[in-house]
Amino acid sequence: MKVLVVGANGQIGKHLVSFIQDSDNQEAKAMIRKQEQASFFEDLGAETAVVDLEQDIETIAAAAEGVDAIVFTAGSGPKTGADKTILIDLDGAVKTIEAAKVAGIKRLIMISSFDTSREAIQAAPSSFSPYVAAKHYADEWLKRTDLDYTIIHPGLLTNDKGTGQVEAAYEVDRAEVPREDVASVIVSSLENETTIGKEFQVVSGTKLIKEAITSI
């Protein structure tokens, strides 16, 4: 299974490409924004595609050509303004979804935010609510397609070493989760068709990731 990782140069993305390359059944194609980011992925034996999410759908579709699944784990990050929140977290996600359709790729995994509900937009502090709204609309767009989607809502991301153990369900209590474990959850989700058409929150817990994902 060949997986296009959109946002490969992000913190989850790097773990994810590494885990995919270590797996038996998957290989990664890292979609990155700049050519100088390529060597990290080439060292892992992964293919790369240099595409900026501000480019058009056709350019993203060309990068997706021939893969079996797409993972969207891009984000504009906290250092850019809300203009990039619209153009990357919302519009970049929607263009990736539309690119999947153009390229005929059915399977798409979206890395969302912990709670992207209408209520969460209203409840968020004003500095954070534009981001929650952007993720809300990206998730809504995906749910209205007929793609084989999975939407993963991770808790508060940390750079702690992964434990391999999580709690995952449609709704869990808000808690931390290492980015490394989120990457493992993505790999397991790609392997488990039971996750298709579902969305779930995931935080650190006591279940082995494979078991937690199989019973989603």
Added chain:
Amino acid sequence: MKVLVVGANGQIGKHLVSFIQDSDNQEAKAMIRKQEQASFFEDLGAETAVVDLEQDIETIAAAAEGVDAIVFTAGSGPKTGADKTILIDLDGAVKTIEAAKVAGIKRLIMISSFDTSREAIQAAPSSFSPYVAAKHYADEWLKRTDLDYTIIHPGLLTNDKGTGQVEAAYEVDRAEVPREDVASVIVSSLENETTIGKEFQVVSGTKLIKEAITSI
């Protein structure tokens, strides 16, 4: 016909409430953000409702209770950042659409931007593309409802005196249009059920507004 004008204190909104109050068959309810904006509308004999578009759907729905139509002509304006573009131009519009459903109001007229197509997002200068994207997703959301919607895409807005003459069609050449004429186009659209389920661009032209709108 009672019309809730969302964004009444905006430049189009003020003309619109004034024209509605002057009309034979319509009366306006001005939705405004601050109590101190009320006197302008009270002087026109219009009802007011003080609601901030960052409030929740239920609050907007309460303001819409009992009206026959809603016009969304709010905008975060050029002086605020892209955070407000997400929260007002996109999320405020969607909340108004959802509030219409909650309050059981079928008729909704959206004042959009001249070109909110996917291609327009890509073609816009980077300072403008977040706004085009926000309006794109608001329009898309509306088109996927079963409301009796009309989406009006005005050309470059000016404060020139209205001429009462426009060109209106699904696609017209980009040109200027006075805000006063846009307000008249809205009044005509409210009166013409032929505009339901349609979207059109409008610029200054040579047709009387009523004739232009009737033949949409």
